[in-house]
Amino acid sequence: xxMSKSALPDLLDKLIGEYEVYAPxxxxxxxxxxxITAGGEACFDYANSKIPPKxxxxxxxxxxxxxxxxxxxxxxxxxxxxxKKVVFGLRPCDARSLLLLDNVFKNDQxxxxxxMTRRENTLLVGMACINPxxxxxxxxxxxxxxxxxGLDVLLTDIGDAYLVEALSDAGKxxxxxxxxxxxxxxxxxxxxxxxxxxxxxxxxxxxELKAKLDINFYHAIWERFHEKCLGCAACTYSCxxxxxxxxxxxxxxxxxxxVRNWDSCMFPLFTMHGSGHNPRPGGKERMRQRIMHKFKYFxxxxxxxxxxxxxxxxxxxxxxxxxxxxxxxxQEEGRSDK
Amino acid sequence: xxxxxxxPLPVKxxxxxxxxxxxxxxxxxxxxxxxxxxxxFPYMPGQFAEVCVFGKGEAPFGIAxxxxxxGFLKFSVAKVGVVSTALHLMEEGTTAGVRGxxxxxxxxxxxxxxxxxxxxxxxxxxxxxxxxxxxxEPEHRGDYGKLTVIYxxxxxGLLLYKDELEDWDSRSDIDxxxxxxxxxxxxxxxxxxxxxxxxxxxxxxxxxxxxxxxxPVMIKFTMPELEACGFMPEQVIMSLENxxxxxxxxxxxxxVGNKYVCKDGPVFxxxxxxxxxxxx
Numbered sequence: 322x323x324m325s326k327s328a329l330p331d332l333l334d335k336l337i338g339e340y341e342v343y344a345p346x347x348x349x350x351x352x353x354x355x356x357i358t359a360g361g362e363a364c365f366d367y368a369n370s371k372i373p374p375k376x377x378x379x380x381x382x383x384x385x386x387x388x389x390x391x392x393x394x395x396x397x398x399x400x401x402x403x404x405k406k407v408v409f410g411l412r413p414c415d416a417r418s419l420l421l422l423d424n425v426f427k428n429d430q431x432x433x434x435x436x437m438t439r440r441e442n443t444l445l446v447g448m449a450c451i452n453p454x455x456x457x458x459x460x461x462x463x464x465x466x467x468x469x470x471g472l473d474v475l476l477t478d479i480g481d482a483y484l485v486e487a488l489s490d491a492g493k494x495x496x497x498x499x500x501x502x503x504x505x506x507x508x509x510x511x512x513x514x515x516x517x518x519x520x521x522x523x524x525x526x527x528x529e530l531k532a533k534l535d536i537n538f539y540h541a542i543w544e545r546f547h548e549k550c551l552g553c554a555a556c557t558y559s560c561x562x563x564x565x566x567x568x569x570x571x572x573x574x575x576x577x578x579x580v581r582n583w584d585s586c587m588f589p590l591f592t593m594h595g596s597g598h599n600p601r602p603g604g605k606e607r608m609r610q611r612i613m614h615k616f617k618y619f620x621x622x623x624x625x626x627x628x629x630x631x632x633x634x635x636x637x638x639x640x641x642x643x644x645x646x647x648x649x650x651x652q653e654e655g656r657s658d659k
Numbered sequence: 660x661x662x663x664x665x666x667p668l669p670v671k672x673x674x675x676x677x678x679x680x681x682x683x684x685x686x687x688x689x690x691x692x693x694x695x696x697x698x699x700f701p702y703m704p705g706q707f708a709e710v711c712v713f714g715k716g717e718a719p720f721g722i723a724x725x726x727x728x729x730g731f732l733k734f735s736v737a738k739v740g741v742v743s744t745a746l747h748l749m750e751e752g753t754t755a756g757v758r759g760x761x762x763x764x765x766x767x768x769x770x771x772x773x774x775x776x777x778x779x780x781x782x783x784x785x786x787x788x789x790x791x792x793x794x795x796e797p798e799h800r801g802d803y804g805k806l807t808v809i810y811x812x813x814x815x816g817l818l819l820y821k822d823e824l825e826d827w828d829s830r831s832d833i834d835x836x837x838x839x840x841x842x843x844x845x846x847x848x849x850x851x852x853x854x855x856x857x858x859x860x861x862x863x864x865x866x867x868x869x870x871x872x873x874x875p876v877m878i879k880f881t882m883p884e885l886e887a888c889g890f891m892p893e894q895v896i897m898s899l900e901n902x903x904x905x906x907x908x909x910x911x912x913x914x915v916g917n918k919y920v921c922k923d924g925p926v927f928x929x930x931x932x933x934x935x936x937x938x939x
Binding site: 564568598 | 912
């Protein structure tokens, strides 16, 4: 099907009545996924958003429940959000990150009802990457600029229009609401050309990565990666697959709310015991945890790397640490151990 | 969908007992406000729960009571942070919350038919108390062989559960060895650190399981003594502690290698821990 760019704001307006619509919005020099109130607010002229759209399903800060003590006990009100949502224009890498996060929030024993309820009520309309950024390495992480995995609909920019592919039943139902016409041969060809032209400039070899990480926990290589790291956690806050969080109470006397906030393995307090003992006391241990979690522990547990190659951690690092270089260094090191 | 694992069940604090002479450890006895809630909380020795002080937050503590003692939950808590301090100050009758039970438990099924050696040090005796009480229950006692308990504290005032220790000492179906670090006037029992006492007691490793909980330095020096007695890593069971928040394997902080202490532990055999990095 085909959707002209000039018609898009009106089509988004149609959705806004029925769904909460999240789309990239310009914020100064960067883009962020935000809930829009009019189709015209969305701006699809972007490589990727500064912060990943995972926050639509797993907000940076969210109330879990509110409570108050009563004479007979405690009154607890759950804050599960079951509103229908559409994330419009997310990149294929970010859609893939949600498939990875599903493993975490529905594990072998427990289901997180806050994430999973939102997940079940959210449609994902992807925007293929015709101009991948220099920091993108999705093709090294089992994805690609036109990857359809996890998406309900995929849009491809072909100049003055988008080629629209409905990929799931829910996606088909959504697209039907737009009443779009079929695409012609010329348009299909333009999309195929765009797909071919979308080139990634860098590739990270991950062939031996897991085998190396399986044996190099005590390797001297970990002494150097963290040396210039400030421990600011920008890499984890901007990562679409990072899922660590803290739980705190915000209350006056005995009445208030339990809240969860994004947290980061790069902070010393993250693992500090009440006694003061810290199993990951320094930058070395914390950097190792971040790499090990993404490229070994997650693979052990879910058979997939917890990285989609979006490059945000590279772009946002204030001291230019580049995860691609770290992964390359790990693979180049000899097999000496302990 | 299963019950929301983040929601606490309301309980009433029925007893706030000062357990140690230094007043830093209190034992809290809670009762569920509803019978259905109690039924929805079936637990085993070694499991933990998040105890919630409304207005302050929640923190994870090992369950010190045993499932053979229905009607209440017990936790022994050191005054360390915001939540534990609020608990220490809590008046009896106040409503609090618990969520759980969380984590795995001591492998009481696999331990059947075996001699049990329990070694505890200091304040890490809470889930061991649960296990001992479980084994001593008449219905279970016949399932296990000889029960030896080695328990050490810095001084007599820091021993937990003093009344029960006296009771166990007078019984023939449990061999209790209590020890303190340095001699104290009036103390007529053993004096010495747990590793040295373990060496003296020399528990037989044949058809035995050792469960060891205590400060890292105690474990470090007791392990070689157990090995000298012939205990293999598969026969030694430990319970780990790491900082936790969610308790259900999602918040990401308590992992040791690819295992989460909260969800995959806290109980591991030494053989399992030998496969993991030492981040605990």
